[in-house]
């Protein structure tokens with residue numbers, strides 16, 4: 001087993017060697033511009049892009065013409081929200097989204113609010129799921145778009161998007177989903193789920209960074225979108241700019257591998273996930289699983305360890321790449337807004353660790369991570385005044401703390 | 406973020422982790438910070454004839470908070486109560502090479518020192534050994 005261990009696959013994934021191999025010729029001998037219509041270099045590039053578009057469309061049950069390439073899911077989220085808001089403004093100025101979206105959605109929604117749109121951020125349940133009924137109740141005659149994350153990047157909770165899609169369709173409202181963490185990991189079907197627009201990205205599914213896609217429905221209904229980047233009219237005018245052919249080829253190959261491996265891979269990861277969760281939680285008291293126990297990505301475990309702070313935990317687990325909801329690990333002073341939206345108290349949000357399993361993690365690594373986590377949590381609890389007080393029977397919630405900031 | 410070697414050393418080999426009897430008249434206890442903020446430090450001193458003869462800490466917080474309190478216990482031992490009052494958070498920042506985002510850890514450590522000294526003084530201003538540590542007394 002090699003150290004350090006990478007177990008932060010919600011942040012990004014390594015490029016699968018097969019994907020890299022497929023990409024390489026498109027940097028050098030097959031370097032053509034896919035928009036060059038009158039020579040073999042261009043045709044070769046265009047054919048490669050077409051093939052990739054098909055591979056990607058096949059993974060989500062879409063038509064290849066419905067795939068718009070972008071630089072990643074952040075851009076796709078921006079394009080979906082701003083593109084729809086601008087295009088459908090005459091129809092209405094209200095957008096519904098959820099409190100556990102990625103920043104790419106939340107910050108775009110904030111910008112739209114500044115531009116005069118009104119946005120409803122619906123809450124989630126304690127298990128992290130969005131209640132479709134709550135979305136339904138938020139609909140007004142002015143609602144033009146509902147945007148709900150498919151699988152959450154911190155807690156891996158999988159939302160009931162098909163039900164939300166049905167509601168949106170009944171009311172003639174467009175439905176966008178940020179499926180960045182879901183595509184390639186669990187079956188995603190834009191038809192069955194009633195999704196009109198969907199964001200995803202290659203680097204979360206063993207493809208390269210810097211390439212993503214926005215699925216834009218062409219039939220029932222035909223979705224129109226105001227572009228954010230104007231220019232040569234690429235991607236049916238929705239996103240101009242010369243296509244990065246090597247990245248697109250890699251994205252296509254990554255999608256193809258995910259589609260083929262998914263049944264076997266998700267089974268393997270689910271088993272590793274459950275082993276990791278149980279291995280840690282049966283050995284340590286006062287640990288809490290954040291998110292839904294079963295409606296969850298096969299690769300996500302998110303646990304709060306009472307009485308120890310997340311960053312110090314990560315420091316002890318320095319040969320394992322993980323992330324924490326602790327404020328100390330982010331630029332802001334606030335701990336994870338996703339955990340807080342679930343009603344997890346600040347102290348437990350500070351104590352959370354996210355484990356993101358991936359294609360290249362092994363059973364041996366999982367066992368090592370369990371062992372190290374138990375060791376470090378135990379060591380830090382011995383050092384924790386909160387643990388000591390709790391063991392003395394003091395109710396920490398009743399203590400009036402000095403120096404709160 | 407990369408940690409300084411000194412922070413890593415204190416994190417890996419924390420000095421003086423533990424607790425002293427808070428009801429002992431010779432012991433001063435300071436508990437500062439709050440769990441919601443992600444840091445709580447407990448710092449205790451044992452004073453004998455005006456000199457700090459022992460110091461212990463327990464900290465809930467990031468690596469820099471642990472290192473700051475560990476360092477504080479090292480510095481406290483052997484100092485008189487009056488000398489201990491002179492320890493400044495900036496001394497801790499300089500010793501541990503804390504980056505700007507971690508300065509609050511050193512501030513908390515200074516507060517913990519002050520709170521422990523204050524608790525000790527209170528005990529001796531009044532009947533020794535009859536009071537709870539400062540942070541706990543306002544419990545409701």
Ligand SMILES: Cc1ncc(COP(=O)(O)O)c(C=O)c1O
Pocket residue numbers: 010011071072073074075077102104149151152153178180181200201202212
């Ligand atoms: C749910 C979600 N949306 C959007 C993004 C942004 O993706 P990208 O890095 O491709 O811009 C991420 C990645 O962190 C994500 O997890």
